Amino acid sequence: MKKLLLFGALALIIASCSEENAATKTYQGNYLATDKAAVLEVNETMYAVTYDELAKELAQKITASQESEHDMVPVTIEAVVIPKPVDTEGWDSILTIKKIIAVSPSAIAPDIKIEESN
Numbered sequence: 001m002k003k004l005l006l007f008g009a010l011a012l013i014i015a016s017c018s019e020e021n022a023a024t025k026t027y028q029g030n031y032l033a034t035d036k037a038a039v040l041e042v043n044e045t046m047y048a049v050t051y052d053e054l055a056k057e058l059a060q061k062i063t064a065s066q067e068s069e070h071d072m073v074p075v076t077i078e079a080v081v082i083p084k085p086v087d088t089e090g091w092d093s094i095l096t097i098k099k100i101i102a103v104s105p106s107a108i109a110p111d112i113k114i115e116e117s118n
Contacts, residue, residue, distance in 0.1 A: 033059035
């Protein structure tokens with residue numbers, strides 16, 4: 001029983017340290033955020049963004065650059081990327097922002113522009 005508890009405690013420690021052990025890298029990509037979620041596109045790869053305080057701060061910073069709420073804005077950030085948990089939906093990787101480096105003053109032009117008609 002003691003071995004089982006020791007193994008369980010060791011597994012928890014390793015799991016809690018896994019994000020800390022992941023390497024922080026610099027990413028340049030296009031950021032889009034709503035009031036509940038955010039994504040970063042880097043070279044045609046999409047990352048789900050951990051929606052914490054830094055992600056919300058970056059969402060506030062890009063609003064000045066957006067013409068519409070669906071415009072993606074080029075950003076440079078430092079972040080940690082981990083694989084998504086098994087048996088969950090969404091993008092294959094989860095990105096956690098560690099530092100906001102730069103935000104572009106303008107959004108990227110959309111590939112397709114949708115206009116409403118009356």
